[in-house]
Amino acid sequence: MKKLLKTNEFLVLLIIAALSLVVGLINPNFFTVASLFDLVRSSNVYIILAFALLPVVILGGVDISFIAIAAVASYSTHMFLIARGYEGGLFVYFVMGCTIGALAGLLNGLIITTFKLKVFDVSLATQTMWYGFTLFFIGATSNFDMPEGVVGYYSSFIATVTDEVTGVTGLHVSTIYVVVIGVFLWWFLKYTMIGRGIYAIGGNPEVAERTGFNIKKITLIVFVMMGLLSGFAGIVQSGLSRNFNPTLFIGQNLSVLASVIIGGAAIKGGRGTVIGTVLGVVLTQIIRRALVLTEIPAEWQNFVIGLILIIFTAIPAIREKRLEKVGRTTDLIEATVEE
């Protein structure tokens, strides 16, 4: 129990609770089921993107190209299918988009492992390349033509609530994907040899290699997963927005990264959890929404978000400083206890 209270996840949860309380006191509408459903809906896609990024961060890298992979995978899938008169549902989109995403991720992985380059450097190049590729070879404008089977996806709900004034709000089906992917990723990171290898390499690559982990293979798997999940997130988002956009998610990679870091993943690698990541995204989403709900003027929003991010990113760092003071042994125990 004591260990639980000390975890980063618990700290983020506390902050979420405190922030919700403040927002709810100012605007009681925040405590409605409808508001919860809205929060879940706006978080879902970013949780999937954060899941894509999490293993990369644990591995010790910072990738910024996953949003461009999401864009190229979803937009090219759509343009390909729509040109052939496809009228079916999203399943074919998911299969094709995830395949394109996985291949694009593999390319990142191959460049990184073959030339032994930094993840960030490579992703800087591939991000620019994929957005450019989409604009130049596939199309430059958002496409609003939806196949029959995709129309209505944005309002396929598991459950709905109706309010006299604000109308109908639903819990979107994408929540199921988040749960399934989350459980899988949790199991993968905690109970598979490859999953343990990701933590080991992030902690200390040399030791990991001597222990017998195949760094190249694990790196490739991590990037294929990143690409696959990014492609998936791209299609979910486009389905929700009712249009496929060649510059999907542009400029949002750092906010996803911030969520992952707030969730307790170490930017130096070796640490990070699925639950923490989910909480990190939820927290950033609440901060974003709190500004409208508490009637803070729009001109202030970015400033306030930046300010809050500074404070919240500093907290894990302060905790780490304290750990260092406590000494090595505790640090080691901490590292082994944390999954």
Add this chain to the structure above:
Amino acid sequence: MKNRLITVLALILIASLFVACSPSVEEPVDEGPAVEEPAEDETFTFGTVVKSIAFNWFLRLEKGVLEYGEASGNTAFMEGPSQADSAAQVQIIESLIAQGVDGICNVPYGVPENEPAQKKAMDAGIWVVTHEASTASGDSLHFDVEPFNNCAYGEEIMKEMASRMGEEGQYVQFVGSLTNATHNEWTDCAKAYQEENYPNMEFIGKFESKEDQEVGYNIFKDLLDTYPNIKGMQGSAAGDVVAAGRAIEEAGLNDQIAVVGTSIKSYAGELLETGAVDLAMGWDPAQSGYVCNVVLELLAKGEEITPGMDLGVPGYENIIIEEGVNGAQVIYGNAWIKFDATNMDDYDF
């Protein structure tokens, strides 16, 4: 490792140069022989240059240019780089100067980057009229043509929204970004007009969609929670009314909130049909292309262009001429278009 990095970067650089240059290969095709032999009426050759021919927007503009050509008997054509790029655009202007056209209608990608080429054309005795370049310096063009004055347009949006709200209740404004000068001019003028004319309407706030519909959608959902009595929404970026319309439609509030703002049919069509978006406004690039050539013709014939003049194009019956911030003579019309479910098929772009 450093060397490898440098090699990779160098390869990327070379590749990007190759990609950047390749579009211009297809460019120096001599477009239609200039009709030089004087017929019984003198005819002119006008070339229109746009930011890029890859956008639907400019293909629509070309329609107006070609319509002008047919209606007037003059030779009118449009050219542009396949990728929005000032350098490639300048090359096209230079090839038009070499062809000896009578006038150039330029829609510059980068206004300052295009000025030297425009000056060069003027020095060669070619008439230069621009579009979307009211900030250009006065000596780099003869006239700039704009469909409307931004402030008048913002007021027009407010009038449409207010009439749908019964001139009372709370409303919100959306801009693509708080730093977008055009969007802020529309919304600020609309708000000023409301304060003067509709005392029963209440301004809630101006929100930033970041040109992203998903952002706009989430903000609007929160606005519905916070201000349950919202009656009106004014959008600025083409996706703003779509974002609000989606939130409104999914909540089943189509008839209770007036959504009016700048958009295009391909964005807002579906929601205009269901009534979640009430009215979309904007301007027709085909008309801009048409009127740009009309001005060139007047200049080439030696006629003077004066305030209040009728250019013979819808929306330009009573033009206003003002000086832009850097001295350009800017011609304004009242050429906004409005469309809803009943007439949106006329504006298919």
